[in-house]
Amino acid sequence: MIKLTVNGKSYELDLPSDMPVLWVIRDRLGLTGTKYGCGVAQCGACTVHMDGEAIRSCVTPVSRAAGKSIVTIEGLEPSLSKPLQEAWTEIDVPQCGYCQSGQIMAAAILIRDQPQPTDNDIDNAMAGNICRCCTYLRIRQAIHLASRLKSSNAMLSAI
Amino acid sequence: MEGLNSIGRRQFIRNTTLAAGGLIIPFKITPRNKTKAGAPELFFRPNAYLRVGSDDTVTIVLSHCEMGQGIWTSLSMLIAEELDADWKSVKAEHAPAAVEFYHTIYATQRTGGSTSLLSEFDRYRKAGATARQLLVQAAANRYKADVKNCRTENGQVIVGENRIRYGELVEEAMRLPVPGEVKLKEPADWKLIGKKVKRLDTPDKINGKAIFGIDVQFPGLLTAMVARAPIPGAKVKSYDASATKSVAGVRQVVQVPSGIAVLADDFWAAKKGRDKLKVEWVPGDGEKIDSDNLLAELKQRADKGGIVNNTSGDPDAALKRAAKIVEVEYYQPFLAHAPMEPVNCTVRLSKDKCEIWTGTQTQTDDQRAASEITGLPIENVFINTVFLGGSFGRRNITRSDFVREGVEVAKASGKLVKTVWTREDDIQGGMYRPAFLHRFKVGLDANGEPVAWKQVSVGQSVMTGGPFEKVAVINGVDMFSIEGMHNAPFVKGIKDQRIELNTPVWPVTVDNWRAVGLSHTIFAMESLTDELAHAAGKDPVEYRRMLYKQEPRLLNVLNIAAEKSGWGKQLPKGQGMGVTVFEAVQSYVALITELSVTKEKGVRVEKVTCAIDCGLPINPDGIVAQTEGSIAFGLSAALYSEITFKKGRVQQKNFYNYPMLRMNEMPDIEVHVVQSTEKPGGVGESSVGQIMSSLTNAIFAATGKRIRSLPVIHHSTSLI
Amino acid sequence: MKKIRYAPASRVWITGTIVAAGIVFSPFAFPENAVQEPVNLAFTLADTIDRTKAQNSNEEKKRAAESKAAFADAYKVFMHPRCMNCHPSGDAPLQGDKSTIHTMNVQRGPDGKGLFAMKCKNCHQDANLEGEHLPPGIETWHLPTAQRPMVFQGKTPRQLAMGFKDSAFTGFKDIHRLVEHVETDHLVLHSFTYGTRPPLSHKDFVARVKEWIDKGAELPDK
Incomplete structure (x- = not known):
């Protein structure tokens, strides 16, 4: 067992x-x-x-x-899932969508550990996740957006 | 030109319609007032393509499948537009397999050829307009008003001061006779078409809820894994499943036409069981396939020539008169689709019905296949299409291979079973984009214009043996083998020309791969065009302007891409820009690739600027997304991809030796969508071929080295 | 937030030179909370003096030659993909028998354990996985830290031997810790358990490293 x-x-x-x-x-x-x-x-x-x-x-x-x-x-805990899902929706990231759970789970660790990731950080965190539809540009945009949303959410909850 | 057989996809579409007996799909009215068992609400279902629920929900029934290309949203937009639906109340679902959902051109239920919007543009708008007219009538009747005094907005009929939700009108609308003719909106009145609309499938694709084929679950469902021929065409001689059966969780081992199936409680047990299976195979002819000899054989065949497709004038005499001659050949390897979700098929087979859950592009073909295997009548076979985890043609297979196999496993085992392919099965289980060689001898006049054209193309036919053979293979020439070549605008104008096609018959199974023929023909044509420009001493963009002076749509996208990319700007050593402009799937695309070649990073694609005229842009953001995707998809193949055979065995297995473009290699892509009122063209396959030559043309600009065979990675050491 | 400055590869050589001159001076900033082990000057200086004295002794010549030969053997192991792949010259690990840069843009990270969603242990398990192309693994799978990257790749035998004698390079208090490291470190031992094995057995490898040091830790000529 x-x-x-x-x-x-x-x-x-x-x-x-x-x-x-x-x-x-x-x-x-x-x-x-x-x-x-x-x-x-x-x-x-x-x-x-x-x-x-x-x-x-x-x-x-x-x-x-x-x-x-x-x-x-x-x-996934709301402090991470919420900004990521909002950003993914706003940018309309998915195509077939099959890889996106994995993309979001990887991105969650990135924005947890690096609240304001650079493009280089995104390369370093996300190059392990293949998207065969090649939605990479939108994933990148969405991570930047999610990090902004996350910090504004954090600010809001602090108020 | 007389004597020229200039069939392109547009002509192919016309031919297909004719082959179907000039079939115009009936705008068939299915029984109304059909409610879901147990569902309390009523549905108004004026036709097969939508239903309006008493809860205001508008459900769009999609005749095409969603594999990432966005029809979940764009087809829904067509109906919602004419229905004046409240977009927030719109849901989509896949249609069952049925004649009402036949592609309006292909006369079979099929998603492919980048034609979904072309197929549904009128039918879906009409379906929406019909529903709207009935809802208006119902409201007018309720308020004893003239329909002329009623209007609709956001899922409501407005009669004077009254606003009536569609849901409230369901019961009355259901009783009204369906009109024969309906009036469609003027484009000026469109509220959704042409606007940026968010994808309807995004929410479920980012929280784990979206169900793909591999996610289908039932109590008691077994997972099957099939040991298939390791060499194309090999047959099972004998097998020993004793070790397999000792694996905990393995329930059954059965033989099916494609191999030996191991059924188990879960994927892991099935895999462990299959790993322990001992199968002896009789290899057959497939053993002779060897990539070491492949190119040599293609070249030999090119020497021999083939069936003549285009012939006009005397190209040999014209070549003698030419000011310059360019003699080149271009090669592309076999390619696998490798969708992120490997194919799979769940089958529940009983005495009187066969239910199938799978991600497929070919529902009615699959239905027929299952009917053949089970002996059940067609109407007792039910296809439940679920989301496709990518496809790129893998699920648009002319022979329904994975559905047939799934049904065979269910039949042989008598179990409720999901047959799952591993990634290795996917890469090695072969439905490949054929390898191709295109050889040219082109004569230029003093001005650099092509005046003599000799071409021999060599490669397997994807259409032979499939449902479209009759319309696509003409006098032995598969039009998809030379797609976009023989009927390229400037080729059509060359008086002295001969184009031949040599079609080998090999045991390698080849089939549709994103952009089909265009995935290799554009690379050849546009690399050649670049070489002609170079031979003529002209700028590559200027040269194309000359070739396409009579082609306003090509010229337009070329000019936009050139302007937006800053074509002609000074670049440091080791950097370069390459252009390609070509029509694909009724869309006109120009790409300009900017890259650098360095010792440290090899070929690094920095930016791709794209201008696309795909006719009426229905969902512009969807067009941008598909264009970004198809550029990167083609780039991935051009840079890295190759399937090779050693004594009949595929040498690649998984992403470690069939690599994919990753985040850190993704270039910036800028897409400019042309505002057009022409019929909607295709988008999903529109740029796959163009990027390949745009890439190698840019490498030439950066290094002076011309890459004539793909993938680029094989040339990396010679570039620096 | 902790800020780590990545030391350039050349730092090792500058520091090495300074150490030999008997002055401890590190021109590079280290993380505030990083522990820098003291350099064992006694060993380096004493060694230098001894060697000068022994210049004319045949016995000493033989000993020195044997020391160098031992290192030459050990060097083949150090530079074998099983060892060198995690001692790369850049910030990305290498992989496979051809020591190509690890796919997927894997990075060392400050602690040598990868970055963000790309930590070594996300794929590399506590033990080797059976099956083709599955990641090898051990509980402590990692690279040297960014602060002390212990680069093997691209080093000549002499350069590598100099590195091993430099505690700024190894992080070991004295060179005998190097022996302990190659003899007992789980990650080192693990390198002899999978894929194409290094040219010496682990036992012979340790013996050659020991011999090199016992016989004076002579620097190879090149």
């Missing part, structure tokens, strides 16, 4: 220890927002947060997640 927390909910699951976190959350927990794209940590479609880092769930064995806290696109 492996104990893990997903989006704040605790689970105790009987799983093979080498089963990647991706398939645990998709096939066992039914959370399909996190996507399969390559299975070998090349594309970033499977990005989720584990103890606050943007891990590639397709290569992370569930044994490593034992006792840890996983957050998926469905459970």
Whole structure:
């Protein structure tokens, strides 16, 4: 039995220890927002947060997640999801949309750690996520916008 | 020109319509007052394409599929425009497979050829106008007013002082007879068409809620993974599944025509089970495919020539008279589609019906395929189209390969099952853009104008064997193999010319890949044009102005791109600008690429300036998005992509050896959309081919080195 | 907010020269809270004096030659992709047997553990993954820090040996810590467990490093 927390909910699951976190959350927990794209940590479609880092769930064995806290696109905290989703909507980023959960989960770590990212920061944070529709320009714009929204949201909540 | 067979996509579309027996799709009225089981509200459904709910919701039923290109929004805009719907109440959904949803040109339900808006521009507007007219009538009846005194706005009918929500009129509108003819709005009255409208599918695509094929789930659903032929055409000789069956979670192993399917509780168990499967294959002819010999064979075939498509005058004599001769050939490799979501298909098969959930571009073909396999009547096969996680043609396959396989697995196993492809299956499982060689010998007159043209093109046919063979393959020439070449505006004007096509028949499965023929023909044509300009001693933009002086739409986009990009400006050493202008999918596109070539960073594309005239711009921001995407998609292929074979085996497996353009390599792209009132042209495939030659022309400008074979990465060491 | 200044690669050489002259002076700013280990001057100076004295001794010549030969062997391991890939000259790790720049624009980051959503451990697990092209891994997978990048790539044997004798380069108090590092560090040990292996076994590698130091840590000629 492996104990893990997903989006704040605790689970105790009987799983093979080498089963990647991706398939645990998709096939066992039914959370399909996190996507399969390559299975070998090349594309970033499977990005989720584990103890606050943007891990590639397709290569992370569930044994490593034992006792840890996983957050998926469905459970991203509002202080990050709100500015990102607002920005993604405003810029109309997605085309096919398949990679966007992973893009947003990666971007969330960026704007958390670097509230005002430069274009170079965006390259450094986001080059691990492939978008086959090539929405990269809009992702870049949306991250800049999200960082502005996040700081104004933070200011508002401080008032 | 007499004797010239100048079939382009526009002609192809005309031919297709004729092939369908001049079929005009009936504006069929399906039974009204159809309510969803258990749903309390009523629906007003004046035709197949929309329904208005008593809760004011307007649901647009899409005859085309959403794979990123934006029809979820743009087709909805057409109906909402004429309906005067409140955009906030508009929802979209994919249509089931049915004759009402046939493409108005292709006479089959299909999304492809960048023709969705062209197909639906009139039909969807008419559908919306019909609904509006009935709602107005219902309101007029209620208030005993003349319809002339009623108007509509934001999902309401306004009669004098009264504003009546559409939802309130549903019950009355349902009872009214549907009018035969309706009047459409004048363009001046459009409120949505031509405006920046936000995508309707964005909200669900950024919170994990959007359902793609791979996300379909049911209690008890098994996941199947198929061990397929490692070499094209190989057949199963025997297999041993004993180790597979010992994997926890594996439920069943069955043989299907495409290979051996492992069914398991989840993806991971299915994959582990398949990894342990031992299959002995009989390789067959496919083993002879080897990329080491490929180019040599293409060249040999070019030497032999092929079936003559264009012939006029005496090109050999004209070449002798020419002031200058340019003799070149261009090569492009096999390419895989690699959509982010690998293909998959969920099938629930019972005694009397077959239900399918998948992301597909070809619903009625899939329906027919499933009917054939199961023996069920067509009407008992239900196709539920879900979002497509990209496609680029992979799901517009003439043979419905992954749907057929899914149905076969369900049939052989008797299980409710989702057949899933891995990324390796996707890259290696072959439906490739064919490799192509285009060889030219062109004579120029003293002014630099082409006056003699000899061309041999060599490559596999994508249309042969598919549903469009009859209209696309004419006298043995697949018009998509030389798409945009034989009927290029300036080629048509050359008196002495001969264009031949040699079509090898190889076991490699080839099919539609974004922009189809244009994905390789534009690269050849526009690289050649650049070389002709160079031979003529003329500026590449000036030279094209001369070639296209009779082509106002091409000339216009060329001039816009040249102006906006600052064409002609002085650039430091190692930097260059390259141009391409070409018509694709009834749209006119000029691209100017600015790049640098350095030892440290290799080829670095800094900026692409694009001018596009795609006819009436229905959703301008959608056009910009698609253009950005198709430029970068083509750039990714031109820089990096190649599928190669070694003794029949594909050597690439995943993104580590079939790399994609990433964020840090993405150039700045500036798109200028021409305001036009012409019929809507295609956008999704409009710029894929142009970027390839624009790129290599810019590399030439920067380095003096002409790249005549793709991908560029193979030349990186020779550029510096 | 913490600001890190990335030290240029040449810093190592400037610092190295100054150390040899017996003066400790670092012209470059370090993070406020970074601990800079003291340089072991005693070792460097004593070594220099000893060597001068022994110039004419044949025995010493032999010893020096053996020291250099040992380093030459160890150098092949240091410069092997399994080791050098994480000691790159730039701020991006290398990968594969051809030591190409890591795809996906991966960056070192200040602590050597990557940046933002691109931390090493996001892909590299606590152990090697089985299967083609899956990332190798160990719990402590990382690069040297930005402050002390320990560049191997592009160094001649002499330059690398000089580096190992310079605590500003290694961050080790004295050169014997280097032996301990190559002998026991999990990441070093791990480099001998996957892909194309280095040309020496780990045991032989450690023995050659030890021999180089025991026999005077002689600088190779080139």
